[in-house]
Amino acid sequence: MNSSRLVFRSQLPRKNDTYSYGPPPDSPPPTSEDFISFQLKCGLSLCRVCSCLAPKTCSKCHKVNYCSKLHQLMDWKLQHKQLCSESFDVQSVPVPDHGFLFPEYEIVTEPEETASDDDGTGMDLDTLTSEDISSCIESPMDNLKLDENELSAMAKQETKEDKAFNSFKKRISSEPEQVLRYCKGGEPLWLSLQHVPEKDDIPKCACGAERLFEFQVMPQLLNHLKVDSLEESIDWGVLAVYTCSANCNAEKHYVEEFLWKQDVPSNAI
DSSP, X not given: OGGGXXXXXXXXXXXXXXXXXXXXXXXXXXXXXXXXXXXXXXXXXXXXXXXXXXXXXXXXXXXXXXXXXXXXXXXXXXXXXXXXXXXXXXXXXXXXXXXXXOOOOOOOOOOOOOOOSBOSSSSBGGGOOHHHHHHHOOOSOTTOOOOHHHHHHHHHTSOHHHHHHHHHHHHTTTSTTOOEEEOTTSOOOOSOSSSOXXXXXXXXXXXXXXXXXXXXXXXTHHHHHTGGGSSSOOOOSEEEEEEETTOOOTTOSEEEEEEEEEOOOGGGO
């Protein structure tokens, strides 16, 4: 169900109380040996595992906070069980790697270089005739020729679904590790012909404007997120994000947009 996944468009101004106005520092991020504060300037506490708002506190030491019982149990097994006491000094103990947060990367954007249809023979693969194909077949039997009917039968063995998946692979072949594709107002690059949304499947924005496709998240991102370390893994083929064509403000810091999930087709596994 797409309703279980949410995507938001940030409406925060360039200067805000959440993110720094300047670029990120060149220095490396803090390691587990560095002290990390889990309390905001406003006084709210953050979860020791995921850094989300943490309304729950350890009932024994009252020194650490968690967003849920699940994360409290995770931290208890990994470290807090050995340290929990009234004399526990939070600032003196480095935070362990809970294996929960996704690693951070820099995303580099580049224009797409469309893959060539030329297979190296100087011929367009989409316009090859039976004579062209036969001439490319190396066979010790020079008198062996495939007639038009045989070639047509071989070509029909590839289903429409196979063609769609092969087209996807061909399109990304120049950058097979790409994790995002941005093309506002364009069309997504679908993995499959299955579960492709119709126009009526894309709801309008709350302001009444139509939503347009803006970008998609590619399945290659799963390799970088190391999702197998989670207790419940996640998976997708294409995550297509549709945003308000009017780019409305709605006087909110974040505006919910629409996400469509397409799973990996069985023929691609």
